[in-house]
Amino acid sequence: MTNHALLVLYDPAWPRRFDEERRVLAAVFAGTEAVIEHVGSTAVPGLGSKPVIDVMVGVPALAAVEERIPALEAAGYGYVQEYEPQLPERRCFRKPQLGTRTFHVHCVVHGSDFWIRHLAFPD
Numbered sequence: 001m002t003n004h005a006l007l008v009l010y011d012p013a014w015p016r017r018f019d020e021e022r023r024v025l026a027a028v029f030a031g032t033e034a035v036i037e038h039v040g041s042t043a044v045p046g047l048g049s050k051p052v053i054d055v056m057v058g059v060p061a062l063a064a065v066e067e068r069i070p071a072l073e074a075a076g077y078g079y080v081q082e083y084e085p086q087l088p089e090r091r092c093f094r095k096p097q098l099g100t101r102t103f104h105v106h107c108v109v110h111g112s113d114f115w116i117r118h119l120a121f122p123d
Helices: 014-028 069-074 113-120
Strands: 035-039 053-059 078-080 091-095 103-109
Touching (some): 035 113
Antiparallel strands (some): 078 091
């Protein structure tokens, strides 16, 4: 089986869609000091990309994410554990759980190397 990535021209609606989703995630992570950032190709104005918005949530400890898995699932996110052996410092979610993905959420410790590297890309 071959996986293909669909690349599209930059969509000026991506920042607005991120802002809308940030509000959903802010409600899920209320009380955790979470910082929510738009990362990846869709965060770079004018750059073509896969039409999937990458979001990074920085929390003080991954336990804050693990405690909120049911709330993330209730918000339409599916928990993706399959990459944790390779990236144990990240918890990954995708939305919707089935069908064409529109959001990937990467939860990491705020200020970690992962956080810093991924914030550097759009810059």
